[in-house]
Structure formats: structure tokens, C-alpha cells
Amino acid sequence: MSAGPILSAVLTTALVLAGCDAGSGSAAGDFEPAKADTLAVVTEPLPTEGFWEGSGTEPTGGLEYAIAQELAERLDLESVEVRTAQFPQIVAGDLGGADLALALITPTEERDEVLDFSEPYIQAAPALVVREGTEVPDVETAQELQWALGRDTTFEEIVGEVIDPDAEPLLYDNRADELDAVRSGDADVAMFDLPAAEAIVRSDDGLAIAAKLSDTEPIAAALPEGSENTEAVSSALRAMIADGTLDELAEESLGVSLTDSAGEVPILRTSEP
Numbered sequence: 156m157s158a159g160p161i162l163s164a165v166l167t168t169a170l171v172l173a174g175c176d177a178g179s180g181s182a183a184g185d186f187e188p189a190k191a192d193t194l195a196v197v198t199e200p201l202p203t204e205g206f207w208e209g210s211g212t213e214p215t216g217g218l219e220y221a222i223a224q225e226l227a228e229r230l231d232l233e234s235v236e237v238r239t240a241q242f243p244q245i246v247a248g249d250l251g252g253a254d255l256a257l258a259l260i261t262p263t264e265e266r267d268e269v270l271d272f273s274e275p276y277i278q279a280a281p282a283l284v285v286r287e288g289t290e291v292p293d294v295e296t297a298q299e300l301q302w303a304l305g306r307d308t309t310f311e312e313i314v315g316e317v318i319d320p321d322a323e324p325l326l327y328d329n330r331a332d333e334l335d336a337v338r339s340g341d342a343d344v345a346m347f348d349l350p351a352a353e354a355i356v357r358s359d360d361g362l363a364i365a366a367k368l369s370d371t372e373p374i375a376a377a378l379p380e381g382s383e384n385t386e387a388v389s390s391a392l393r394a395m396i397a398d399g400t401l402d403e404l405a406e407e408s409l410g411v412s413l414t415d416s417a418g419e420v421p422i423l424r425t426s427e428p
Contacts, residue, residue, distance in 0.1 A: 202217070204357075218405055219258070246377070270377045272377055277348070309372060
């Protein structure tokens with residue numbers, strides 16, 4: 156895997172959590188942060204539409220931003236400190252000293268060799284993002300298109316196995332470049348997790364979701380290999396799902412709860428009967 160660029164500077168403004176009373180956490184097990192009273196989180200360079208809003212080193216909102224804040228509160232930590240790295244670096248196991256990564260990461264056997272993973276907090280279908288007006292009703296049509304994909308993402312394998320495009324996909328280290336390739340016409344289609352795709356098209360009238368795949372992928376927090384904090388994070392995430400907090404955060408950040416997401420997006424047809 157690519158090492159990727161060096162981690163950017165830690166956000167100097169800690170995202171202090173108001174109202175974090177001692178004993179308010181609901182996670183099972185102890186959480187030992189790398190930095191006292193602080194949850195250090197690494198993600199991709201901002202923004203990730205719907206998940207990490209803002210620019211430069213100033214996150215302002217988004218679902219994973221909100222999840223990080225909620226995790227810190229449930230783990231009885233006082234603040235969140237955010238760092239950024241390119242996605243290939245994160246999934247190669249280099250979290251730059253952060254306690255965990257929240258970057259729409261799907262656990263895989265390869266990644267499990269260098270990272271530990273929490274319980275999933277999202278199950279998402281891969282979705283096809285295209286320029287408005289582009290129709291992709293079936294796999295045969297998708298094969299004829301130029302694809303833009305994130306380097307070292309699971310979408311590389313998915314597109315290779317499910318679509319098998321005629322042209323070699325263009326690979327990018329970040330989603331902004333993928334989307335620019337689609338907007339400019341250098342590529343015809345990119346693939347993102349469905350909730351991320353929905354956030355992307357809501358922020359850009361020139362883009363649309365053409366279809367989604369029928370299968371879903373889990374999305375989880377990634378922790379350093381051998382971390383003793385994995386169960387505490389998993390417990391907090393399970394509680395957030397069970398008590399409805401995660402859906403509430405999704406409604407605030409994405410405009411729709413995860414359980415109600417994208418019922419009208421068509422499934423990409425295959426040639427199978």
C-alpha cells in the first residue's frame with residue numbers, strides 16, 4: 156500500500172465538548188487515550204461532504220465529526236483533536252498517533268493485518284456518481300464508461316469484479332480529485348458509499364447518483380493494531396445505534412436518517428436473469 160503524504164498538523168483548535176459531565180459515558184470497558192482527556196481522530200483532508208465539513212484544518216460539521224464528538228462524551232473525554240492524512244496512508248495502518256480513524260473505512264482482511272476495527276456504524280451500498288443527465292441503467296453501460304476511483308479503496312476491487320470496465324480506471328488519492336475528474340469530463344463515473352454520494356449530489360447540482368449496487372459494505376472506526384480500546388469504541392457505537400443517536404446525527408448532518416436513506420436510488424442491473 157502507498158505510504159501517502161505525511162500527516163498534516165494537528166488541528167490547533169481542540170473541539171471542546173460542552174457539557175461532558177463526569178460519568179456520562181455509556182461505553183463498556185476503559186478507554187486509554189494517547190493524550191490525556193482527548194480523543195485524537197484522523198480522517199481524510201477536509202471536506203468529505205456530509206461527513207467532515209469545513210476547509211483547511213477547520214472542521215465545522217458532518218456525520219463523522221458528530222460521531223467523534225459523541226464518542227468522546229460517551230468515553231468521558233473532554234475534547235476531540237482532529238488530524239488529517241490521505242486515505243491510502245490511513246488504511247496502510249499509519250494513524251499518526253491518533254486513537255482512531257473515522258474516514259468511511261470498510262474493514263477488509265488486508266487492512267485487518269495492520270489495523271483493528273470497531274463494530275460497523277454504517278452499512279452502505281456502493282453508488283455511482285455521474286454528471287447530471289448521465290444514465291447508467293446496467294453493467295453493460297457501466298463497462299463503457301471511464302471510471303475514477305479512490306486509490307487503495309475497496310471500490311477498486313468492486314469495480315474490477317462487478318463492472319470489469321473496458322478502460323483502466325483512473326486512480327486518485329482523494330475524493331476531491333475524483334469528483335473534479337467527473338465534473339471536467341476526464342471521467343464519467345466515480346464510486347462512493349451511498350450516504351457519501353447523497354451528500355455529494357446535494358451539494359452539487361451538476362452531479363447525480365445513477366445507480367447503486369445491491370450489496371452493502373460495513374463502515375467502521377479503525378484503531379491501531381493491537382489497540383486495547385477497540386471494545387470500548389465498539390460498545391459506544393452499539394449504544395449510539397441502539398438508542399437512536401446515530402440516526403439523529405445522520406438526520407442533522409445528511410438530511411436523512413441512515414435507515415431511511417436512498418430508497419429511490421435504482422439498483423444497477425446485471426445481465427443475469
